[in-house]
Amino acid sequence: MASEWGNRSPVAVEVPFEAVLGGVLIRGRIDAVYEINGRFEVIDWKTGATTLGESAAVQLAVYRLAWAKLKGIDPALVSAAFHYVPISKTDRPADLLSEAQLIALITGAS
Secondary structure (H helix, E strand, C coil): CCCCCCHHHCCCCCCEEEEECCEEEEEEEEEEEEECCCCEEEEEEECCCCCHHHHHHHHHHHHHHHHHHCCCEEEEEHEEEEHHHHCCCCCCCCCCCCCCHHHHHCCCCC
16 A cells, blocks of 8 residues: 555554444444554545545544544544545544534534
8 A cells, every 4th residue: 555554554443333422323434543653543545535525524523533432532632534545645634523513413403
């Protein structure tokens, strides 16, 4: 894999999770997690798409929160990114939603 991830070993791959947010059960699978300087980065491999809209960042926010909950750590220690395999580009949205923001989005609360 000719990318920044090619020479790194993930600490976890294909991690299934279930999380309840705002009373809604969300299931998913985290593609890969890397530990970098005491922090974690969740990577979602995109093999077909070369770009996604802003709404896709909600997916990363859920993955980030799920990993933090699975490990019992502060979500601030977890970042998340899409890696577009066809163009070998990693996209790291700057402001991922917090747990409270995700719940508000799911429940329609403001």
